[in-house]
Amino acid sequence: MKIINHLSFRFLLVFCAILFGGINLSFAQVNLPSVNPDRIVLNLTVDPTTSVAVTWRTDTTVQSSVCELQPASTSRLNKEETKSFSALTTKVKHAYDKEPTITVNQHSVVLKGLKPGAKYVYRVGVENHWSEWFQFQTSEDSKRDFSFIYFGDPQLDLKSQWSRVVRAAYQYEPNCRFMLYAGDIINRAGRDIEWYEWFAAGSYIFATVPQIMTPGNHDYNDLVPGLHWNTQFTQPTNGPADLDGTCFFIDYPNLRLISIDSASGSELEDENGYELTVQKAWLDSVLRTNTKEWVVVTTHLPFYSTKDTRDNPQLRKHFQPILEKYKVDLVLTGHDHSYGRGRASDNLNSKPPIVYVVSVSGPKLYPTGTKSWMEFKGGNLELFQKISISQNGLTYQSVTPNGELFDEFRLQRKKDGAKKFIEMNPLVPKQK
Numbered sequence: 001m002k003i004i005n006h007l008s009f010r011f012l013l014v015f016c017a018i019l020f021g022g023i024n025l026s027f028a029q030v031n032l033p034s035v036n037p038d039r040i041v042l043n044l045t046v047d048p049t050t051s052v053a054v055t056w057r058t059d060t061t062v063q064s065s066v067c068e069l070q071p072a073s074t075s076r077l078n079k080e081e082t083k084s085f086s087a088l089t090t091k092v093k094h095a096y097d098k099e100p101t102i103t104v105n106q107h108s109v110v111l112k113g114l115k116p117g118a119k120y121v122y123r124v125g126v127e128n129h130w131s132e133w134f135q136f137q138t139s140e141d142s143k144r145d146f147s148f149i150y151f152g153d154p155q156l157d158l159k160s161q162w163s164r165v166v167r168a169a170y171q172y173e174p175n176c177r178f179m180l181y182a183g184d185i186i187n188r189a190g191r192d193i194e195w196y197e198w199f200a201a202g203s204y205i206f207a208t209v210p211q212i213m214t215p216g217n218h219d220y221n222d223l224v225p226g227l228h229w230n231t232q233f234t235q236p237t238n239g240p241a242d243l244d245g246t247c248f249f250i251d252y253p254n255l256r257l258i259s260i261d262s263a264s265g266s267e268l269e270d271e272n273g274y275e276l277t278v279q280k281a282w283l284d285s286v287l288r289t290n291t292k293e294w295v296v297v298t299t300h301l302p303f304y305s306t307k308d309t310r311d312n313p314q315l316r317k318h319f320q321p322i323l324e325k326y327k328v329d330l331v332l333t334g335h336d337h338s339y340g341r342g343r344a345s346d347n348l349n350s351k352p353p354i355v356y357v358v359s360v361s362g363p364k365l366y367p368t369g370t371k372s373w374m375e376f377k378g379g380n381l382e383l384f385q386k387i388s389i390s391q392n393g394l395t396y397q398s399v400t401p402n403g404e405l406f407d408e409f410r411l412q413r414k415k416d417g418a419k420k421f422i423e424m425n426p427l428v429p430k431q432k
């Protein structure tokens, strides 16, 4: 009897070990940092012809980290060609509701002194804990053709569903020079597990193709961007004071790309508020001094909504006259979770009207509304956009994750510099 009891006790011990070991495994925290670098991401800088920003994270035992850089060659890597850049390291603590607090070291480097239009390889880490080598290309300094990808809100189910969209976009245009986001990258600002999902979705693409993003309301928390925004990314800081990494411009090289932060100041509701007044003055100055042939503006809130129950008249009232004065070409937005694009103005005398787009890339989808500004629209559709810029034209394509063309138009540049809108979508009647 004693022997049977002894065996039963041992069996119970083994059973518990398997059971609780299994439970521990199934609850393993997937977003914990380690000594090995992860969440490696490139960001565009103010001067993408000669520089690019790299950001990554480790656990807090790694108190200094470096980025190694080499010109891309056609042969194996050559140690003698390596340049080493020391990172700026910041300890960051992410706490969200009752979820486990995540403490990390964020490492950031701006690689400077690069050659325009050149390919490089880089890796990040410390001895015995290196990332793989990633390859990227700087912007040419002359007027060369290039393409970029634009995403509306990813926001939800980033790993399980949005992953398909970002991978399809990269497959559709593997030579895209950067990926642009019109806000609401995740759903709850400050929630580290959602950023884990975003990085899982993009993986090496984010370390290869520079990412650039304007914030949405879901990227803000209590009137400030979530802590990840300016620690996990290294975005330009050439906008107004206190809007670092959210309001900025980049020249790439014949395009001026401008981010207006429409998530700040409680979505710019206060007409006399700092965020609205300072961005208006700044926008006017960066457009007045612009020498680039193409101007694209991105902001989260739509100037014209796709949803019948939504409207943002304050955005049009304050920013549209400035955009029209300087003949901005294209405005890329998100927030409404359906698709619409059209030429529109609150000023009937404005010619040519600016092209406005609302789009969504993640699986939070709504039907589209009935507003008449939309020349083409779609509901319950995940989309990405490929925008190609050449010396004489801008071609816009909206594409499904299946790789099917959904919408298309072109802005043709005439000899006198004026732009002509050309409808390329056979489903849209040619009117204006």
Ligand SMILES: [Fe+2]
Pocket: 184, 216, 217, 218, 300, 334, 335, 336
């Ligand atoms: Fe939003």
